[in-house]
Amino acid sequence: MTSIVEAKDLRVHFSTSGGAETVKAVDGVSFAMNRGETFGVIGESGSGKSTLGRAVVCLLKPTAGAIRLDDADPYALSGAAFRKNRRDYQIVFQDPNAALNPRMRIRDSVREPLDILGEGTRAERNARAVAVLDRVGLRAEFAERYPHELSGGQKQRVNIARVLTLRPKLVVCDEVVAALDVSIQADMLNLFADLQREFGLTYLFITHDLGVVSHISDRVAVMYLGKFMEMGGADDIAERPLHPYTEALLSAEPVPLPSHLRSGQRIVLQGEIPSPISPPSGCRFRTRCPFAEDICASSEPEWRELEPGRYVACHFAGQVTKGRKS
Amino acid sequence: MTADKQPLLDVRGLGIFFRTEAGEVQATRDVSFQLRPGERLGIVGESGCGKTVTGLSILGLLPRAQSRVEGQVLFEGRDLLTLSPRQLRAVRGRRISMIFQEPMSALDPVFTIGQQIGETLRAHRGIGKKEARERAVEALAQVGIPLPSRRVDEYPHQLSGGMRQRAMIAIALVCEPQILIADEPTTALDVTIQAQIIDLLFDLSARTGTALLFITHDLGVIAETCTRMLTMYAGEVVEDSPVDAALERPRHPYTSGLLRSIPRLSKRKTVLPSIAGRVPSPADMPTGCRFRARCVHGLAECEARQDLLDVSLDRRARCMRQAELTLPGAIA
Numbered sequence: 303m304t305s306i307v308e309a310k311d312l313r314v315h316f317s318t319s320g321g322a323e324t325v326k327a328v329d330g331v332s333f334a335m336n337r338g339e340t341f342g343v344i345g346e347s348g349s350g351k352s353t354l355g356r357a358v359v360c361l362l363k364p365t366a367g368a369i370r371l372d373d374a375d376p377y378a379l380s381g382a383a384f385r386k387n388r389r390d391y392q393i394v395f396q397d398p399n400a401a402l403n404p405r406m407r408i409r410d411s412v413r414e415p416l417d418i419l420g421e422g423t424r425a426e427r428n429a430r431a432v433a434v435l436d437r438v439g440l441r442a443e444f445a446e447r448y449p450h451e452l453s454g455g456q457k458q459r460v461n462i463a464r465v466l467t468l469r470p471k472l473v474v475c476d477e478v479v480a481a482l483d484v485s486i487q488a489d490m491l492n493l494f495a496d497l498q499r500e501f502g503l504t505y506l507f508i509t510h511d512l513g514v515v516s517h518i519s520d521r522v523a524v525m526y527l528g529k530f531m532e533m534g535g536a537d538d539i540a541e542r543p544l545h546p547y548t549e550a551l552l553s554a555e556p557v558p559l560p561s562h563l564r565s566g567q568r569i570v571l572q573g574e575i576p577s578p579i580s581p582p583s584g585c586r587f588r589t590r591c592p593f594a595e596d597i598c599a600s601s602e603p604e605w606r607e608l609e610p611g612r613y614v615a616c617h618f619a620g621q622v623t624k625g626r627k628s
Numbered sequence: 629m630t631a632d633k634q635p636l637l638d639v640r641g642l643g644i645f646f647r648t649e650a651g652e653v654q655a656t657r658d659v660s661f662q663l664r665p666g667e668r669l670g671i672v673g674e675s676g677c678g679k680t681v682t683g684l685s686i687l688g689l690l691p692r693a694q695s696r697v698e699g700q701v702l703f704e705g706r707d708l709l710t711l712s713p714r715q716l717r718a719v720r721g722r723r724i725s726m727i728f729q730e731p732m733s734a735l736d737p738v739f740t741i742g743q744q745i746g747e748t749l750r751a752h753r754g755i756g757k758k759e760a761r762e763r764a765v766e767a768l769a770q771v772g773i774p775l776p777s778r779r780v781d782e783y784p785h786q787l788s789g790g791m792r793q794r795a796m797i798a799i800a801l802v803c804e805p806q807i808l809i810a811d812e813p814t815t816a817l818d819v820t821i822q823a824q825i826i827d828l829l830f831d832l833s834a835r836t837g838t839a840l841l842f843i844t845h846d847l848g849v850i851a852e853t854c855t856r857m858l859t860m861y862a863g864e865v866v867e868d869s870p871v872d873a874a875l876e877r878p879r880h881p882y883t884s885g886l887l888r889s890i891p892r893l894s895k896r897k898t899v900l901p902s903i904a905g906r907v908p909s910p911a912d913m914p915t916g917c918r919f920r921a922r923c924v925h926g927l928a929e930c931e932a933r934q935d936l937l938d939v940s941l942d943r944r945a946r947c948m949r950q951a952e953l954t955l956p957g958a959i960a
């Protein structure tokens with residue numbers, strides 16, 4: 303079967319300072335997503351995760367390269383077909399308030415996407431909204447409330463309900479649990495898993511939380527400064543990273559274990575992510591990489607399949623990382 | 629270990645009240661704990677449990693007109709709650725400093741970083757302008773800011789989030805305080821930058837003997853930074869314990885629930901244990917055990933008010949079943 307999303311050397315650039323500079327937010331990313339999988343994307347702030355997510359749901363048009371949805375170029379479709387295709391690809395954002403109108407009742411907010419499409423009668427649309435709200439765990443009484451009468455976690459459920467009414471095939475989840483307390487976050491992650499089983503959804507799951515991404519994902523991509531550094535099965539990546547950046551990210555994560563069970567040595571990366579306006583030559587990670595050599599500045603490492611299903615861009619992939627346990 | 633040292637800070641029966649449109653509400657009740665010299669104490673709990681207001685109350689930073697605080701905050705033989713605003717200013721920044729999640733709220737946008745560090749120094753130490761600038765450069769170097777002699781003349785907006793956090797730490801530490809209160813100082817940062825800041829705080833506290841009161845909702849951060857931890861729930865301390873002991877075998881069902889819901893501690897793609905329900909709001913606090921509505925171990929007797937019970941010499945838990953329950957911790 304064909305992939306639900308396929309990106310080939312995808313680039314999304316923004317021009318700033320009145321066109322004088324170019325921010326290369328996504329700068330040559332290639333991957334394919336399988337139907338029904340959860341594909342996690344991790345990386346530091348500014349690495350281009352959200353930009354990639356927006357490009358996948360056609361909120362941003364690629365500057366170069368190609369994106370194919372359901373084996374079709376969405377930008378080659380006619381207006382009506384483009385809208386129909388767009389409907390299958392939805393996005394939920396981190397800020398639970400972003401998509402909710404404070405003056406609209408929850409039911410009306412959830413019904414709104416259907417109203418725009420003009421499907422069925424108003425009564426049918428209402429019934430669907432209430433049914434979907436119920437499915438995400440909000441009883442009928444919540445339908446009558448306003449956003450300010452809901453907690454952050456409840457509002458995030460509303461946002462999910464809003465996109466579910468459209469019966470999408472794929473949902474981009476951009477930091478959807480970042481603003482929530484752990485116990486509420488656990489509920490939400492369970493809900494995402496249930497909905498995936500029930501509706502056969504595919505997720506592009508963007509987060510900076512490594513624990514979250516490895517829990518929910520089948521495969522994970524690690525992004526840095528507009529490019530993927532590594533991609534592979536979630537367990538493989540967590541247990542045996544092949545790229546120095548992945549290893550450093552994993553080792554930076556604080557682990558809630560008693561001291562005798564923590565591995566002890568942590569790789570603390572020096573410095574910060576450079577500007578995507580003028581990324582370093584050669585390997586973009588070289589300014590912070592503990593293993594950088596001359597070749598890393600002069601030549602850009604190739605994106606290669608080092609082991610079946612495991613892609614990595616590093617001249618010394620698999621040779622410098624230690625792998626980790628715990 | 630540290631248990632024999634005299635407490636540096638002795639918080640007793642802290643009750644924080646706010647006047648709201650709906651009348652007075654109580655945000656914390658009977659919060660008591662001690663901080664010893666050089667100790668690193670974490671406060672953990674979901675949002676709204678009273679962590680921030682507890683930290684703010686120590687330095688008299690709660691909005692005076694809308695709040696009232698009962699209890700005692702004993703520090704160097706004085707009760708900080710009885711000090712005048714002027715006396716408090718002499719303590720703040722010099723003996724006890726505080727840093728926040730959002731450094732922009734604490735930094736003044738119209739002054740350079742150097743001016744802000746210098747201001748703190750001159751107010752508390754009465755040193756001259758030139759010396760203050762030199763000390764500011766040193767302070768920035770100490771918190772790992774590259775090119776400190778250039779950064780010292782920059783304004784907060786010219787710095788990245790991680791750099792601002794470092795600058796705020798530099799300001800907080802320049803007078804070598806006894807205590808640093810850090811309220812979610814790494815929550816807004818990437819894990820890589822968080823690791824840098826945690827290491828920095830850890831090293832500074834080890835080197836200067838500054839005691840740390842580390843407020844966070846992240847048990848991983850507590851595990852890696854602190855020696856003791858307080859779990860707060862609905863405005864009360866529900867567990868007070870050495871960190872490793874609490875992670876291994878929590879004595880309060882809430883601490884256990886918080887730990888178990890961390891994705892990292894469950895097998896991939898399995899159902900995460902969560903804590904049903906939500907933190908009750910101060911306006912309608914249940915009587916008896918405040919965690920009862922969410923607790924799977926509750927009994928009829930839990931409707932009685934719960935006290936902090938001694939688990940051992942250095943542990944306490946606010947649960948009448950603490951001795952009989954075996955609760956799962958970080959390792960189930």
Ligand SMILES: Nc1ncnc2c1ncn2[C@@H]1O[C@H](COP(=O)(O)OP(=O)(O)OP(=O)(O)O)[C@@H](O)[C@H]1O
Pocket residue numbers: 316317318325326327345346347348349350351352353354510578
């Ligand atoms: N509309 C825009 N105009 C100019 N630059 C932009 C725009 N959108 C994003 N950028 C820049 O592109 C880069 C990638 O941004 P993006 O939001 O995709 O990162 P991210 O990985 O999602 O980060 P975060 O973890 O902070 O959400 C950043 O440097 C950002 O400032």
Ligand SMILES: Nc1ncnc2c1ncn2[C@@H]1O[C@H](COP(=O)(O)OP(=O)(O)O)[C@@H](O)[C@H]1O
Pocket residue numbers: 646647648655673674675676677678679680681682691694909910
């Ligand atoms: N200025 C205020 N007026 C009224 N209530 C407040 C005020 N500040 C905090 N509270 C309440 O006090 C409780 C504890 O808040 P806080 O200390 O910020 O929690 P935490 O830091 O644990 O998330 C919450 O119920 C909060 O709504």
Ligand code: SF4
Pocket residue numbers: 545546547585586587588589591592593594595598603615616617618619
């Ligand atoms: S290519 Fe060089 S600089 Fe880049 S990650 Fe590999 S070793 Fe480090």
Ligand code: SF4
Pocket residue numbers: 880881882917918919920921923924925926927930934946947948949950
């Ligand atoms: S007192 Fe009862 S309800 Fe409260 S935490 Fe203990 S067992 Fe649960």
Ligand SMILES: [Mg+2]
Pocket residue numbers: 351352353476
């Ligand atoms: Mg983003």
Ligand SMILES: [Mg+2]
Pocket residue numbers: 679680681
């Ligand atoms: Mg707080």
